Amino acid sequence: MSAHFASWDERTVDLAVEQFTVGLDHEDAATLDRLADRADLEEFENAFAAIHTGHLTDVEAPPTELLLRLERLGRQQVAGNGAPADSAAGRTATDSTAILAWTGWLAAAAAILMFAFPQTPTGSDPGEGRSALVARAGDLLEINWTATEDPAASGASGDVVWSAAEQRGYMRFRDLAANDPTESQYQLWIFDKTRADWEAKPVDGGVFDVSPGGEVVVAIDPKLDVRDAVLFAVTVEVPGGVVVSGRERLVLTAAL
Amino acid sequence: MIGVQVQAATSAGLSWPVAFTEFEPDSVHRSAAPRVVGRAKSLRMTAPSPKRDSLLLRIASGDADAVGACLDRYGSLVWSVVKRAWNDAATVEDVVQEIFIDVWNSAARFDPEKASEATFIATIARRRVIDRRRRAGRAPVEEPVEEVEMSFEDRGLSGVDMGDEARLAREALEALKPDQRRVILMSVVDGLTHSEIATATGLPLGTVKSHIRRGLEQTAQELRAARERTR
Numbered sequence: 001m002s003a004h005f006a007s008w009d010e011r012t013v014d015l016a017v018e019q020f021t022v023g024l025d026h027e028d029a030a031t032l033d034r035l036a037d038r039a040d041l042e043e044f045e046n047a048f049a050a051i052h053t054g055h056l057t058d059v060e061a062p063p064t065e066l067l068l069r070l071e072r073l074g075r076q077q078v079a080g081n082g083a084p085a086d087s088a089a090g091r092t093a094t095d096s097t098a099i100l101a102w103t104g105w106l107a108a109a110a111a112i113l114m115f116a117f118p119q120t121p122t123g124s125d126p127g128e129g130r131s132a133l134v135a136r137a138g139d140l141l142e143i144n145w146t147a148t149e150d151p152a153a154s155g156a157s158g159d160v161v162w163s164a165a166e167q168r169g170y171m172r173f174r175d176l177a178a179n180d181p182t183e184s185q186y187q188l189w190i191f192d193k194t195r196a197d198w199e200a201k202p203v204d205g206g207v208f209d210v211s212p213g214g215e216v217v218v219a220i221d222p223k224l225d226v227r228d229a230v231l232f233a234v235t236v237e238v239p240g241g242v243v244v245s246g247r248e249r250l251v252l253t254a255a256l
Numbered sequence: 257m258i259g260v261q262v263q264a265a266t267s268a269g270l271s272w273p274v275a276f277t278e279f280e281p282d283s284v285h286r287s288a289a290p291r292v293v294g295r296a297k298s299l300r301m302t303a304p305s306p307k308r309d310s311l312l313l314r315i316a317s318g319d320a321d322a323v324g325a326c327l328d329r330y331g332s333l334v335w336s337v338v339k340r341a342w343n344d345a346a347t348v349e350d351v352v353q354e355i356f357i358d359v360w361n362s363a364a365r366f367d368p369e370k371a372s373e374a375t376f377i378a379t380i381a382r383r384r385v386i387d388r389r390r391r392a393g394r395a396p397v398e399e400p401v402e403e404v405e406m407s408f409e410d411r412g413l414s415g416v417d418m419g420d421e422a423r424l425a426r427e428a429l430e431a432l433k434p435d436q437r438r439v440i441l442m443s444v445v446d447g448l449t450h451s452e453i454a455t456a457t458g459l460p461l462g463t464v465k466s467h468i469r470r471g472l473e474q475t476a477q478e479l480r481a482a483r484e485r486t487r
Contacts, residue, residue: 006473013469014450021447023386046371047425047476049378051444053333054426062335066349067327070356074323077360078315204361240357 005040012036020048026168077243126217130161130170137163141229143254145173152177152236153251160232160254162190162220169220171208171234176252178212179236185209186251187241190222191231205232207241231255312359312366312373327356330377337381340445341389351388355381369483372421386447424482428475432467439464440471 005016015032018024019041024032032041062070134140141162147153156176162169171188179185188205192198206221236249311329314322338351358380366376429437439457442448450468454461 005476010465014465017443017465017468017472018449020382021386021443022449023390042370043476043480044472045379046375046421046479047472048444049371049375049382050421050425050479051429051440051471051475052337052382053374053378054422054424054429055441055445056333056336056340058339059332059336060339061332062352063349066352067331070327070331070353071324073353073357074315074327074360075320077357078318078320078323240354241361243361 005036005044008036008040016041016044020045026166073238073240076238126170126219129168129219130172130217133163133166133168133170134161137161137166137168139163139165141169141256143232143256145171145234145252145254147252148250150236150249150251152179152249156252158215158252160220162226162229162232164227164229167222167225169222171218171220171232173210173216173218173252174214176210176216178210181209181239183239184236185239185241187235187237187245188220189233189235189245190220190226190229191233192224192226192228193230194227195224202231202233204241204243207237207239229256310366310368310373312363312376313368315360316364316366323360326359330359330374333374333378334381337378338385341385341447351384354388355384358384371479375421375479389447420482421479424478425475428478429471431474432471435459436467436471439467443468444472 005013008016012032012035015024015028016036019029019032036044061067134142141164142159144159145157147156153176156173158171158173158176160169160171176186185207186209187207189202190205191202195201195203203226204223206223208218208221210216210218232254233250234252235245235247236251237245311322311326315326334352334355335348338348338355342348342351355377359377362380366373371379429440432440435457439453439459442453442456443450448456450461450464453459453464457464459467
């Protein structure tokens with residue numbers, strides 16, 4: 001059993017409490033990760049959840065329509081979970097053409113037993129965040145998007161920037177079709193060459209929406225560490241994203 | 257170059273699987289005993305056997321039938337956590353949907369040795385709420401939680417599967433002094449910062465911090481001991 005958090009110093013406790021009540025920015029979250037053992041943080045966070053659950057008031061059931069919708073979505077996702085990725089075993093292709101032709105992408109995050117902490121970039125303007133990252137990152141990867149023939153990508157351009165050292169990145173889009181979040185959302189997939197079965201199991205880079213008009217900058221929200229990204233791909237998926245992408249609608253790619 | 261490559265891939269007639277072709281949009285599965293939706297179900301005082309009955313592990317293994325059961329068991333929990341943060345029904349629905357999608361996605365990460373399903377799902381719900389509130393520009397909840405001395409049943413929790421861990425957490429806090437308990441709930445349930453709690457209660461910042469730390473340690477200790485008893 002790991003050393004529990006009774007031995008944490010005040011700074012660590014403060015950061016952990018903040019993380020699990022109002023959230024931390026990237027820098028403080030990284031500091032907390034350095035200061036505290038992950039298993040201890042999990043245990044600490046579980047205490048928050050158990051206290052919260054035990055002190056809920058005014059409990060009520062969700063509307064029936066929502067439950068039915070959630071069941072439908074859940075069945076879709078679960079039905080897709082175990083399906084196609086394993087069929088890719090043994091394949092040796094390494095170029096982006098082969099990856100894009102792969103028979104189903106299973107998000108790496110769904111396939112491993114790991115407790116990921118929320119790393120969603122929050123609290124700052126993505127445009128400013130991108131500029132700052134471009135200015136300071138020594139390992140910056142910057143790749144232009146290439147549009148596919150999907151109608152949503154017609155005339156679309158932009159780029160993706162990514163720093164493996166900071167585990168942070170941004171996507172910039174111009175003229176990518178706006179989506180209706182109740183109908184569909186864009187989802188980013190990141191192919192990390194250091195991961196096992198990486199061609200079939202990209203890292204889920206998060207779902208996002210695009211509003212009409214102008215340039216859109218979106219912070220990347222990887223669910224796992226991305227150490228050596230070689231390909232970024234954006235698909236259109238059901239609201240909330242998917243674990244397995246059938247890639248019926250691949251709209252943009254950015255490959256090294 | 258990649259554009260050409262993509263075109264080549266598609267025009268070559270490569271078959272991209274449709275992940276959800278087996279799904280019939282209008283067919284929502286019903287077991288022999290129809291699932292009740294829209295109202296609370298019967299009281300469940302204890303958590304199910306973690307491994308044998310784990311809905312999340314069933315979901316992780318691709319058992320789509322577990323989805324409805326999971327919604328039955330934890331729908332009210334998630335709804336209530338989210339509803340505490342927002343009054344607007346559309347936002348609440350959106351966030352609840354995001355949370356359950358996250359739950360389906362994360363089911364494979366569930367480890368009954370570390371937490372109960374209710375705690376695991378509440379953790380996901382809390383993360384999503386915290387994240388959304390940060391994005392939207394955080395504002396404290398309008399009606400901070402009150403000191404509640406009623407039983408689970410009295411407080412309307414009889415329709416929710418809270419599991420043993422919630423009960424243990426509640427008991428752990430009940431062993432503390434009322435002002436300590438209040439501070440912890442302001443932090444954990446209302447999401448107030450140390451400074452906000454100090455301002456609201458008039459307690460010194462250091463006292464607020466120590467109350468919170470003690471309450472969380474006490475709770476974690478109880479949860480850990482309970483898990484070790486069941487191993």
